Amino acid sequence: AQSVTQLGSHVSVSEGALVLLRCNYSSSVPPYLFWYVQYPNQGLQLLLKYTTGATLVKGINGFEAEFKKSETSFHLTKPSAHMSDAAEYFCAVSFLSGAGSYQLTFGKGTKLSVIP
Amino acid sequence: EAGVAQSPRYKIIEKRQSVAFWCNPISGHATLYWYQQILGQGPKLLIQFQNNGVVDDSQLPKDRFSAERLKGVDSTLKIQPAKLEDSAVYLCASSPGQGMNTEAFFGQGTRLTVV
Numbered sequence: 001a002q003s004v005t006q007l008g009s010h011v012s013v014s015e016g017a018l019v020l021l022r023c024n025y026s027s028s029v030p031p032y033l034f035w036y037v038q039y040p041n042q043g044l045q046l047l048l049k050y051t052t053g054a055t056l057v058k059g060i061n062g063f064e065a066e067f068k069k070s071e072t073s074f075h076l077t078k079p080s081a082h083m084s085d086a087a088e089y090f091c092a093v094s095f096l097s098g099a100g101s102y103q104l105t106f107g108k109g110t111k112l113s114v115i116p
Numbered sequence: 117e118a119g120v121a122q123s124p125r126y127k128i129i130e131k132r133q134s135v136a137f138w139c140n141p142i143s144g145h146a147t148l149y150w151y152q153q154i155l156g157q158g159p160k161l162l163i164q165f166q167n168n169g170v171v172d173d174s175q176l177p178k179d180r181f182s183a184e185r186l187k188g189v190d191s192t193l194k195i196q197p198a199k200l201e202d203s204a205v206y207l208c209a210s211s212p213g214q215g216m217n218t219e220a221f222f223g224q225g226t227r228l229t230v231v
Contacts, residue, residue: 004158009156034219036222041224041227042224042225043120043207043209043222043223043224043225044159044207044209044220044222045222046219046220046221049219090158090159092158094218097172097174098172098174099164099171099172099174100171101164101166101171101172102215102218103149103161103164103172104159104161104220106158106159106160107158108156108157108158109156109157109158
C-alpha cells in the first residue's frame with residue numbers, strides 16, 4: 001500500500017533562511033511524487049512533481065525537491081524563505097487503486113511559518 | 117484558462133440537515149475528483165469520475181453521501197443527513213486524464229460547518 005509521511009506538522013523559519021520540509025513515502029512500485037501548496041482559504045496548487053528522469057526537480061516560486069530512492073524520501077527545499085511562502089505544504093504519491101484508476105494519497109501536511 | 121469553480125465557499129448547517137456542493141471543472145478535463153479535508157489532515161478522496169461515470173467511490177459514505185456528474189461536466193456532492201464529523205473542507209479537482217503522473221487542479225473548496 002502507498003503512504004506518505006510528512007515529518008513535522010509545523011515548521012518555523014526566519015525570513016531568508018533555508019526551508020526544508022520532509023516527506024517520506026512508501027510505495028510498492030516506482031513512485032510518482034508531488035508537492036502541493038495550500039494558502040489560507042484556497043485550494044491546492046502544484047509546486048512540482050517527480051515522474052522519471054532527473055532526481056532533482058525544480059518547481060515554482062524557487063522550490064525544488066530531490067527524489068532519493070535509497071532513503072524513500074522527497075524532501076522540499078528553498079534556499080531563502082520569503083514571507084509569501086507561509087502556507088501549508090502537502091506531499092502526495094500517485095498510485096493505482098483497486099478500482100484500476102490512478103489516485104493521489106496525501107500526507108497530513110506541514111504548516112510553514114516565516115518569521116520576519 | 118478558467119480554473120475549477122466551486123460553490124458555495126462557506127456553509128453552516130445544523131446536524132441532520134442536508135447540503136449540496138457544486139463543482140465546475142476546467143473545460144475539457146475528463147476526470148473529476150471530490151476530496152474531504154478535515155482540519156489538520158491531508159485531503160482524502162471521496163469519489164472519482166471519468167466523464168460521467170464513477171471510477172471509484174469506495175471511500176464515499178454511501179449511507180449519507182451521494183454525488184453525480186451531469187453530462188460529464190458539472191458535478192454535485194450531497195450530504196443527507198449531515199453529522200458533526202462531516203465538518204470539513206470539500207475540495208473538487210479535475211485533470212485532463214487519469215495517468216499516473218497526471219496533475220490534479222483544485223478548486224478553492226467549500227468549508228462546511230455542522231453545528
